[in-house]
Amino acid sequence: MAFRNWYHVLLATGVIAVAAELAAGATTPPPGLTSSCRLLPGDAHWPSLHDWQDLNKTVDGRLIETIPRESVCHDAPYGRYDAEACTELQKAFDFPKLARMEVPGEFMDMSFKNYSCDAFAPRSAPCGLGNHASFVIDVSEERDAAVKDVQAALEFVRRHNIRLVVKNTGHDYLGRSTGTGALSLWTHHLKSASFIPAYNSSDYKGPALNIGAGVQGFEAYAAANATGHRIVGGSCPTVGIAGGYSQGGGHSILASRHGLGSDNVLEWEVVKVSDGQHVVATSDNEHADLYWALSGGGPGNYAVVLSMTARVHRDSGVIGGGTLAFNDSRVGNAAFWDAVGAFQALLPDFAEGGGSGGGNSFVYGLTETTFSAWTVTIPDTTPEDTERLMKPLLDDLTRRGIDYEYRPHVSHSFLEHFGRALGPLPEGIIENSGFMASRMIPQAVLSDPQANARVTAALRNISRLPSYSIACQSISVGHQPHPDNAVLPAWRDAALICLPKGAWDPRAPAADMARRQVEGVTEVQAVLDAATGPSGGVYMNEVSYLLPDWRAAMYGANYDRLLAVKRKYDPESVLYVLDGVGSDAWVEAADKRLCRAAS
Ligand SMILES: Cc1cc2nc3c(=O)[nH]c(=O)nc-3n(C[C@H](O)[C@H](O)[C@H](O)COP(=O)(O)OP(=O)(O)OC[C@H]3O[C@@H](n4cnc5c(N)ncnc54)[C@H](O)[C@@H]3O)c2cc1C
Ligand SMILES: *[C@@H]1O[C@H](CO)[C@@H](O)[C@H](O)[C@H]1NC(C)=O
Ligand SMILES: *[C@@H]1O[C@H](CO)[C@@H](O)[C@H](O)[C@H]1NC(C)=O
Ligand SMILES: *[C@@H]1O[C@H](CO)[C@@H](O)[C@H](O)[C@H]1NC(C)=O
Ligand SMILES: *[C@@H]1O[C@H](CO)[C@@H](O)[C@H](O)[C@H]1NC(C)=O
Ligand SMILES: *[C@@H]1O[C@H](CO)[C@@H](O)[C@H](O)[C@H]1NC(C)=O
Ligand SMILES: *[C@@H]1O[C@H](CO)[C@@H](O)[C@H](O)[C@H]1NC(C)=O
Secondary structure: OHHHHHHHHHHHOOHHHHHHHHOOOOOOOOOOOOOOOOOOOOOOOOOOHHHHHHHHHHHOOOEEEEOOOHHHHOOOOOOOHHHHHHHHHHHHOOOOOHHHHHOOOOOOOHHHHHOOOOOOOOOOOOOOOOOOOOEEEEEEEEEEEEHHHHHHHHHHHHHHHOOEEEEOOOOOOOOOOOOOOEEOOOOOOOOOOEEEEEEEEOOOOEEEEEOHHHOOOHHHHHHHHHHOOOOOOOOOOOOEEEHHHHHHHOOOOHHHHOOOHHHHEEEEEOOOOOOOEEEEEEEOOHHHHHHHHHHOOOOOOEEEEEEEEEEEEEEEEEEEEEEEEEEEOOOOHHHHHHHHHHHHHHHHHHHHHHOOOOOOOOEHHHHHHHHEEEEEEEEEEOOOHHHHHHHHOOOHHHHHHOOOOEEEEEEEHHHHHHHHOOOOOOOOOOOOEEEEEEEEEEEEHHOOOHHHHHHHHHHHHHHOOOOOOEEEEEEOOOOOOOOOOOOOOHHHHHHEEEEEEEOOOOOOOHHHHHHHHHHHHHHHHHHHHHHOOOOEEOOOOOOOOHHHHHHHEEEEEEEHEEEEEEEHHOOOEEOOOOOOOOOOHEEEOOOOOEOOOOO
């Protein structure tokens, strides 16, 4: 048995040192974090039941052993088969609440679930942990206890040489909130929210909100609304604000008005992984480098966040909006796409115009034959302003002989607007897990007729792929004041971000899904990248994990400085995330064992 194990490892990783380490394992003390590979369950030195029970005591009984949710569809090994629960799960396999938000160890991305325990496979099919973390600490909602929980986890993974991950909602598209054989810190219950009427620092004086790491969009919007304010957050109201969203950039229907999610952060309250210290990082204290990296430099990689303090913005009580739809039925497909291109060229003026001082945005979907803007957002404006802003866009459609449907509306708070445009709250538009691509498109590209035509042709080509749909959002985040941060510089020149998404079909053969995944990179991402040219960028939170050259694409000119922060605050790579800064020092072998890359 032991021989088969090493043989497997040898075959899988080709790392002879690993086999030797395991062979020696039974007689030597457990290898620490400096060894070449992290442990997996079944290894000689994997913590004993007793070790886990000790950890459980330290964290006041908050340790949970992961059981895949799909185990209700299978007999072995969990013995939880339940026909009704299985049918329920098949229907809602991708609903945030049932499927991951409130289920420890669970995550969204089906590529990372990878059929290890498949709700759509026969009852007799095996059900394993696959890419799930092995154990989860349900981090306490009470602050002192939370610090203690995280410190206990750090001490445990260091002593036992185990992988550590942080999971909030599990919404990540790159599997960054899970890890095979990992101990997972689950921040979902850190739900505090407290209003700071007059935050005062060298960067910012004004109202702010401190939110726990588990606070989700819908909760933050409500907490801000309760004090007459609004906060920048994602279009999917269940996305975690202080998690991947603000650590990775964070676009929003309010971003053109108030900046990206990362731009709005004033403080990060963290536990440092190198020494377990509980500190606050701001743009002007001794942890300014950590503040800089956490604000846009990529999630789950530099520290364990307990809360963040972000700017909030006075809700003036009037926010314009609406929906706009048109299609190719009267003018034909070529003229329809010409109209789409012309519309996109007008967006920068729309974003900046109006009596409100700009900050207006459009979110729209494109199929081969239809344009549908489900969210127009025009903050702090009068109906007359809205009409004036929309006029050039609508006039252009009329001039082209296109019949459109435009339905304006006015809301009296951002919360009301959000619920109308992207609700119903709390779960919002329930989107399927899928294959993401993204491209920021600079204003200079949109206003150059030839470059614009190339981008429009690329979108048209992508719209013809049967399993892909496209959402685009106008964006303008070059001018709002914000502390220096690690947001990808390409955001600052962008006027539009387009997000093609391939659908995940849970009943399709695995090989088809694997092909669709590759298609997302070679046919979708590559086509959009080539058409946009080098001045654009990709959004690290909404892109394929198969992206080649992810260092430049996701982090750009910030990479080296981020790597220095990673080395300073996490020299042993206690935290590892796929495509994270410094992650290329590691490889996941075929059995998903995480090992140092041969240098
Ligand atoms: C339906 C949908 C809509 C979306 N809409 C938008 C949008 O409008 N705008 C936008 O910008 N993005 C959007 N996203 C992308 C979103 O920003 C990312 O999925 C993001 O990673 C989610 O963060 P999370 O904390 O909720 O998820 P998780 O999967 O739990 O975590 C994501 C990453 O953050 C890390 N992390 C989480 N909490 C902590 C913590 N406390 N400390 C350290 N690391 C932590 C995790 O380790 C992981 O690497 C959307 C995603 C989905 C699924
Ligand atoms: C941890 O302790 C709690 C409370 O005693 C218990 O309910 C839970 O099952 C334990 N977790 C594990 C993984 O044993
Ligand atoms: C899914 O499984 C296949 C086949 O075992 C493997 O090649 C692939 O790397 C896995 N993908 C992920 C994201 O784990
Ligand atoms: C902000 O803090 C500075 C320095 O402590 C102080 O001088 C200033 O008066 C404060 N401003 C406000 C508006 O509170
Ligand atoms: C949001 O704030 C407005 C204005 O203060 C208030 O009228 C409304 O009831 C609030 N909405 C919710 C859902 O709390
Ligand atoms: C196309 O647009 C026209 C005019 O707005 C509308 O009547 C029709 O239903 C639309 N067709 C589709 C397929 O959306
Ligand atoms: C779109 O597809 C056509 C036909 O395959 C091809 O000739 C063209 O180069 C593509 N355009 C872009 C911008 O990808």
